[in-house]
Amino acid sequence: MNDDLKALKDQFTPKQKPLKVLENKREFSVARFSPCGKFLFAAGYDGHVHRWDSSSDEFNDITPALGGHNGWVQDVAFDAAAPAVYSVDTWGRLTRWDYAALGEQPQPKWSVETAHDGWITSVAVSPDGQLVATCGLDRAVRIWSAADGSKKHDFSNQPDDLLKVAFHPEGKSLVSGDLKGIVKQWDTASGQSTRQFDAGVLYKLDRLQDVGGARCLSFNADGSLLFVAGTKPVNGGNVQGIPTVLGFDWAGGSLKHTLELGQAGDVYVTDLRWHSAGFVMAAISGNPGSGKLVFRRLDDKEPFVLLTQIANCHSLSLHPNGTRLAVAGTNGGSNGNGKVVDKDGSYRGNWSPIHVLELPPQA
Amino acid sequence: MTSNPLCTPNDHRISRRELLGGMSCLAATVFGGGSLAGLADEPPKIKDKQVLFVWIDGGMSQLESWDPKPNTPFGGPFRPISTSVPGVQFSELLPRSARHMQHLVVVRNMATHDNSHSAGVPRIQRGDPKNRGVTYPFFGSAIAKLMGPGSSKLPPYVWIKPGNGGFIHADGGFLGPQYGALAFGDGKPPENILRNPTVSEDDDAIRNALRENANKRYATARRPEVNAANSYVYEMARKLMQRQDLFDTASFDPKDVERYGTHEFGRHMLQARKMLEAGVRFVKVNSYGWDTHGDNFIGHRNLMPKFDQGFAAMIEDLAVRGMLDNVLVIAMSEFGRTPRINGHVGRDHWPEAWSLVMSGCGLKQGVVVGKTNANGTDVDGQGYDIGHLFHTWFQALGIKSDEIEYDNHGQPLPIAHDDCFAVKEALA
DSSP, X not given: OOHHHHHHHHHHOOOSSOSEEEOOSSOEEEEEEOTTSSEEEEEEXXXXXXXXXXXXXXXXXXXXXXXXXXXXXEEEEEOSSSXXXXXXXXXXXXXXXXXXXXXXXXXXXXXXTTSSSXXXXXXXXXXXXXXXXXEETTSOEXXXXXXXOOEEEEEOOOSSOEEEEEEOTTSSEEEEXXXXXXXXXXXXXXXXXXXXXXXXXXXXXXXXEEEEOOOEEEEOTTSOEEEEEEXXXXXXXBTXXXXXXXXXXXXXXXXXXXXXXXXXXXXXXEEEXXXXXXXXXXXXXXXXXXXXXXXXXTTXXXXXXXXXOSSSXXXXXXXXXXXXXXXXXXXTTOOOSSOXXXXXXXXXXXXXXXXXXXXXXXO | OOOOOOOOGGGGTTTGGGSGGGHHHHHHHHOOOOEEETSOSSOOOOOSOEEEEEXXXXXXXXXXXXXXXXXXXXXXXXXXXXXXXXXOEEETTOHHHHTTGGGEEEEEEEOOSOOSHHHHHHHHHTTOOOOOSSOOOOHHXXXXXXXXXXXXXXXXXXXXXXXXOEEEGGGGGGGOGGGSEEEEETTOOOTTOXXXXXXXXXXXXXXXXXXXXXXXXXXHTSOHHHHHHHHHHHHHHHHHHTXXXXXXXXXXXXXXXXXXXXXXXXXXXXXXXXXXXXXXXXXXXXXOOOOOSBSHHHHHHHHHHHHHHHHHHHHHHHHHTTGGGTEEEEEEOSOEEOSSOOTTSOOOEEOSSEEEEEEETTBOSSEEEOOBOTTSSSBSSOOBOHHHHHHHHHHHTTOOTTTOEEEETTEEEESSOTTOOOOGGGBO
């Protein structure tokens, strides 16, 4: 390991012992710090958005959880400047919460009950906070006014299920990724699709099942690289595949980087973000019990940080101060055929402990 | 088990190329040829009743199909939808089938024993009878034995499946290989079943005469049923040679192809309908890839619509043609999937409380049998084992499962688990 890489490792390797592990009775699809750093939000399979006070090391629950959703809350996204968070669920609802002053009976700023016909898979907020984008398994991408939830653009009738949306940092473009690994760029002003990127290596038809897809979309800080991540599928059913990140040159559209971050049992890159120090941070979840947190520079062969002690990492979120990382995982022993019961005989569900990791103080 | 000596290559050097899958050897070693106690040696001539058995291999999730539990701890992400029967809901992943609920019987209280595929698949398809030291036949083999090929004289038990085909003798269990499944890999006929174009009809007749002579020579040193098995399978194959239309998918109505789906399952279901229309007694259609331990929900979102398309089109067509009066339709897996969701966002194996669906011959219509508790973690009330379903299916087909027994060379064997009984609330 060269000095450069060693310095990165020293600077960004989380402490072995988490600052806090938030044990919950629920499973979460994502957990995210608010841009102000004072709150941690998590999207629950119980149809609620859960909150913690992250302004102290105690991470106390903030009750009640935010309701009004059905099925699962699949994703949350924040306005970078204003205290607004948007939540989406699997029954099609999009809701804005102004979280600075929710009180004891939280009410949404606005909510669109049928933003999509069914499962909304992703929500993103434009850099200027004016637009909210959603996509779903109804094969539609939609752009909404952040102010009042009115629909601005509707890109319906896309050829495949849509899994992810992300705004480009310059704010004029949106990208959407589908189950076949096709990523489309949309002009947010005109509502036109301008081009597409082929991440088809993240897809496979296995018997009847379309496996994989563009599960993560992200940009580096200056928007010169588009990252598309998921898995290079081996098979469906009990999905197996190699967690993979593709880096496309935004200007020219060519594929510049391919990062394979594990073995076939590691399966999905579930969450991805670019760190301004020049590396990608990836959460990985595959076979029950296997989970990875990977920090890797684009041109390196190996990660400089590889944590494997958190089972099934479903999301990662870097605190704005850069010294904390929230990783939503899954409890150990989450799988098993047949009936697993507690000592009292009750059927036991799984849950998502949120591991709050400490990074060394940043220079 | 018979005591027939093993055959030698010389015994059937001439004819074996023309026999399916090395049937001669298998017959000589396995053929048991159980008859039916209380009846003549000939199977009962129950005309026209047929079976379509749709096997969803790996385990369809009951929560993402026939028994949704929306907004409960294990209910998953999908919405429930109404069906054509008021008060009955399916997962939103079954919109087409929901429109045909008036023809269906949904059993929501299946409670079986095996949570592994290797044990569960044969155990379920053999009806999980009491252990009497024999290997029971798969349901298709049982029907082939109990009901025979019917007036079509076509093979009584055919299996349309992905992958390879061939003659699957093991399905026959103690009944012997004659009652195995004739499997069409990807719906294609067995290789070399057609007369080679370079062989004239006259030459073919000469070859057949030679084959018959060889068979007679072979039979002199074997028990009669061995030769009967060989001849039976060979004749079945020859019957198929006359029905090339069943395999000529290019001749299928494009509207049907579109309705059933151009995917593997849709193609196979349409071909199954053709087989049923041709009079095949028992048609099994397999779909593989349902063992969704990982990514269960995106997986089911992807798999279920294809099942739904082919299944609903089949029910619609059988209903329109009046065939549901005679065709018993069953769609099921070896078990369901766990309510709890594992770290790979998957569901594991769950025999405790799961669902299957049926329709047609001898059954009520638009009925839900049994229920699970609010969270879907247990059967609420009585559960049914696969033995109960075997009794139900036999009786729906007019076979008195509590009276008829197999006669395995003097050993009387019930045709379904003797501690189980037919599900009365499902029978018409």
